Amino acid sequence: QSALTQPAxxxxxxxxxxxxxxxxxxxxVGSYNLVSWYQQHPGKAPKLMxxxxxKRPSGVSNRFSGSKSGNTASLTISGLQAEDxxxxxxxxxxxSSTYVVFGGGTKLTVL
Amino acid sequence: QVQLQESGPGLVKPSQTLSLTxxxxxxxxxxxxxxxxxxxxxxxxxxxxxxxxxxSGSTYYNPSLKSRVTISVDTSKNQFSLKLSSVTAxxxxxxxxxxxxxxxSSQFDYWGQGTLVTVSS
Numbered sequence: 001q002s003a004l005t006q007p008a009x010x011x012x013x014x015x016x017x018x019x020x021x022x023x024x025x026x027x028x029v030g031s032y033n034l035v036s037w038y039q040q041h042p043g044k045a046p047k048l049m050x051x052x053x054x055k056r057p058s059g060v061s062n063r064f065s066g067s068k069s070g071n072t073a074s075l076t077i078s079g080l081q082a083e084d085x086x087x088x089x090x091x092x093x094x095x096s097s098t099y100v101v102f103g104g105g106t107k108l109t110v111l
Numbered sequence: 112q113v114q115l116q117e118s119g120p121g122l123v124k125p126s127q128t129l130s131l132t133x134x135x136x137x138x139x140x141x142x143x144x145x146x147x148x149x150x151x152x153x154x155x156x157x158x159x160x161x162x163x164x165x166x167s168g169s170t171y172y173n174p175s176l177k178s179r180v181t182i183s184v185d186t187s188k189n190q191f192s193l194k195l196s197s198v199t200a201x202x203x204x205x206x207x208x209x210x211x212x213x214x215x216s217s218q219f220d221y222w223g224q225g226t227l228v229t230v231s232s
Contacts, residue, residue: 036217038158045207045222046158052215089158091217099171100160100216 003028003101004090011109017078020106022090023071028101030071034093037066037075040105041086049088050075077108085110113138115208115223123202123230129195133208133223140166140189146211147191148219149182151204159204163211164191198230 005023012018022029022037029035033053038046048057050066053073063078073092077084090103119131133147140147148163162172164182172180181194195202205225212218 034215034217036215036219038219045225046219047222048218048220051212051218051220057220091158091160091219093216098174099163100173102158102160105157 003094003098004092004103006088006090006103006106008104009107009109011111012077012080013111014080014082016080017076018080018108020075020077020088020090020108022073022075022092022103024073024092024094024101025071027098028071028092028094029068029073031095032093033068035066035068035073036091037064037073038089038091039084039086040089046089080110082110084108113210113221115210115221117206117208117223117226119226119228121227121229123198123228124232125199125230126197129193129198129202129206129228129230131193131206131208131226131228133191133193135189135191135210138210139186140184140191141186142166144213146171146213146216147182147184148209148211149193150207150209150219152207152225153201153204161193161195161206163216165213200230202228203230204228 037050040046054066146163149161184191207225208223209219210221
């Protein structure tokens with residue numbers, strides 16, 4: 001059982017928007033603005049898409065955005081494209097004893 | 112461009128120690144500002160943070176693995192290593208090394224390609 005809870009799957013049609021939630025606790029997501037999101041295509045290493053809740057690394061499309069409310073962080077992908085089909089993982093700092101926790105991952109299907 | 116590359120045996124016997132090394136190129140571990148991390152992914156499952164090390168040698172481990180994990184760094188070779196003792200089949204996974212941000216422990220910006228380690232007799 002992962003420390004952060006994500007839906008197992010989401011789907012959307014090309015051009016639509018989808019949102020993936022990541023629910024933690026007051027010990028991790030709720031206490032720190034240190035939430036990252038990763039995209040992972042089959043057989044590949046994860047790729048950083050969002051850090052510090054809502055910041056995008058250089059080179060990441062502005063179709064990807066992040067937010068947080070209370071103990072839940074969210075990743076929104078707008079203008080869905082076929083290449084967005086992948087697994088997505090959230091990750092949060094969890095304090096000075098647990099340090100880092102990941103979500104269980106969400107499989108995005110572009111219909 | 113920073114690159115990370117994992118190396119080590121792909122097959123380990125139960126009860127033995129898994130040992131992997133990550134070689135960093137395009138940047139110096141000694142420059143500071145980053146945690147050097149190990150993360151694993153069980154087949155068909157999600158990501159699990161194992162631990163990380165700072166260039167000074169300070170280490171931080173996942174509490175659930177802490178009793179079996181040792182991460183070390185060799186700045187002269189620009190490498191860091193993972194040892195996981197008393198392995199079982201449950202430790203079969205793809206092991207990734209990654210660079211983590213010093214100020215945001217959840218932020219891993221460069222990853223190795225990953226190496227599959229199978230625990231089997």
